[in-house]
Amino acid sequence: MNDNTIESLKQALLFSPDNVPLKQHLAEMLLNCGRFDEAQKEYEELLSMTDSTSVRFGLASIFYNKNEYSKCNVILEGLLQDSPHDFDLLLLHTRALLKENEIAQAITMYKLVLEINPGFSDRELDSALRLANTSSVESEYHPFIQMPDISFKDVGRMDAVKKEIELKIIHPLKHPEIYKAYGKKTGGGILLYGPPGCGKTYVAKATAGQVNARFISVGLNDILDMWIGNSEKNLSDIFSIAREHKPCVLFFDEIDALGASRSDMKQSAGRHLINQFLQELDGVDNDNEGVLILGATNTPWHLDQAFRRPGRFDRIIFIPPPDNFARKSIFELKLRNKPTGEIDLEELAKKTQGYSGADIDAVIDIAIEAKLDESIKSGKAHPLITKDITDAIKRHKSTTEEWFATAKNFALYANESGLYNDILAYLKITK
Numbered sequence: 419m420n421d422n423t424i425e426s427l428k429q430a431l432l433f434s435p436d437n438v439p440l441k442q443h444l445a446e447m448l449l450n451c452g453r454f455d456e457a458q459k460e461y462e463e464l465l466s467m468t469d470s471t472s473v474r475f476g477l478a479s480i481f482y483n484k485n486e487y488s489k490c491n492v493i494l495e496g497l498l499q500d501s502p503h504d505f506d507l508l509l510l511h512t513r514a515l516l517k518e519n520e521i522a523q524a525i526t527m528y529k530l531v532l533e534i535n536p537g538f539s540d541r542e543l544d545s546a547l548r549l550a551n552t553s554s555v556e557s558e559y560h561p562f563i564q565m566p567d568i569s570f571k572d573v574g575r576m577d578a579v580k581k582e583i584e585l586k587i588i589h590p591l592k593h594p595e596i597y598k599a600y601g602k603k604t605g606g607g608i609l610l611y612g613p614p615g616c617g618k619t620y621v622a623k624a625t626a627g628q629v630n631a632r633f634i635s636v637g638l639n640d641i642l643d644m645w646i647g648n649s650e651k652n653l654s655d656i657f658s659i660a661r662e663h664k665p666c667v668l669f670f671d672e673i674d675a676l677g678a679s680r681s682d683m684k685q686s687a688g689r690h691l692i693n694q695f696l697q698e699l700d701g702v703d704n705d706n707e708g709v710l711i712l713g714a715t716n717t718p719w720h721l722d723q724a725f726r727r728p729g730r731f732d733r734i735i736f737i738p739p740p741d742n743f744a745r746k747s748i749f750e751l752k753l754r755n756k757p758t759g760e761i762d763l764e765e766l767a768k769k770t771q772g773y774s775g776a777d778i779d780a781v782i783d784i785a786i787e788a789k790l791d792e793s794i795k796s797g798k799a800h801p802l803i804t805k806d807i808t809d810a811i812k813r814h815k816s817t818t819e820e821w822f823a824t825a826k827n828f829a830l831y832a833n834e835s836g837l838y839n840d841i842l843a844y845l846k847i848t849k
């Protein structure tokens with residue numbers, strides 16, 4: 419299938435040989451398919467047409483793959499002068515230095531890699547280079563940047579959500595040149611909303627994992643709770659950090675914190691912050707390409723309308739409570755590392771209709787506490803069985819009902835352009 423794409427890209431280039439994005443796409447495909455000589459030819463031609471970083475980086479990758487490490491390093495040194503904090507440049511440079519046996523230099527580079535992404539690990543580099551004591555340095559650096567260990571396969575069901583995210587975010591990220599060549603605008607973010615504890619944060623993280631991108635998670639309340647004058651600087655720092663770490667998913671949790679209903683947001687300082695946030699979203703002063711923006715809120719109705727204009731959060735997706743299948747897999751996941759006897763997952767899922775993922779956490783906690791009590795009294799440890807958990811379910815009510823009571827009113831009486839139709843559908847209300 420790649421071969422077909424390559425052939426059609428070549429054909430297209432015969433007709434528009436000066437189309438840089440198209441040519442660049444071809445070069446990347448060739449590189450990814452391991453057709454290094456052909457890729458090299460394309461990249462070298464591209465060099466005379468454009469001087470973009472990605473072209474030179476592509477060439478460096480080719481030299482690396484052809485075991486021509488010193489050429490690779492020369493290019494990377496040049497690129498790093500302009501962008502000394504670029505993760506991909508630093509990583510490739512680390513590898514190529516190691517191949518050249520420049521251990522001291524490689525260690526220096528690898529430290530920079532780990533500063534940017536403390537969670538990063540790589541078997542070969544770790545065993546050759548990782549120093550015993552890097553953790554103290556790591557923790558000072560952007561602790562909110564993670565390399566996620568989950569992807570879509572870990573998210574039970576939610577097919578509609580996954581599909582929407584693929585169309586809107588993942589395809590444009592993977593094939594930016596094609597989108598550009600056809601003049602299709604990319605950008606804009608997705609807003610996830612729904613009752614608390616039902617997987618908004620989880621699916622955002624899985625999106626990053628799905629495309630092997632870093633996950634930068636920011637609680638807007640954290641930013642706002644700092645001194646208001648400083649919030650703006652924090653906000654713009656976060657966007658620049660994200661731009662330095664592309665590709666990444668930049669996730670704004672509690673985005674309603676910027677909502678107009680907050681009294682301090684009605685004042686001019688708050689207004690100013692909202693405007694700055696919107697401006698950063700629009701990428702007016704900067705380029706957001708490669709930065710995938712996701713937001714989450716439990717109360718979308720408190721969000722300023724300006725957030726939903728095209729190019730901002732122009733898709734809004736409902737994340738419902740996990741369905742039967744998803745609840746089964748959540749139970750399975752959460753019980754995996756606990757001492758268990760006979761567990762009827764089907765039964766547990768059936769009895770937790772409407773429960774959120776967080777509710778299921780709570781239920782298991784309650785069951786374990788009861789079990790501990792019992793074990794201490796009897797002096798014997800017993801594994802958890804189905805009945806322990808069904809007893810706990812009786813003691814913990816679902817927390818999503820309250821949310822739906824409020825949401826229902828907005829869906830019925832403030833449902834501009836069908837924004838909340840998904841809520842009505844979930845509640846099986848026909849209007």
Ligand SMILES: Nc1ncnc2c1ncn2[C@@H]1O[C@H](COP(=O)(O)OP(=O)(O)O)[C@@H](O)[C@H]1O
Binds near residue numbers: 614740744774
């Ligand atoms: N579809 C799902 N598949 C697997 N786990 C889920 C799913 N939905 C929720 N969870 C679990 O529920 C927990 C709470 O979800 P979270 O994403 O923090 O909720 P939210 O951000 O919507 O408040 C997560 O830690 C996750 O383990």
Ligand SMILES: [Mg+2]
Binds near residue numbers: 618619620671714
């Ligand atoms: Mg969350």
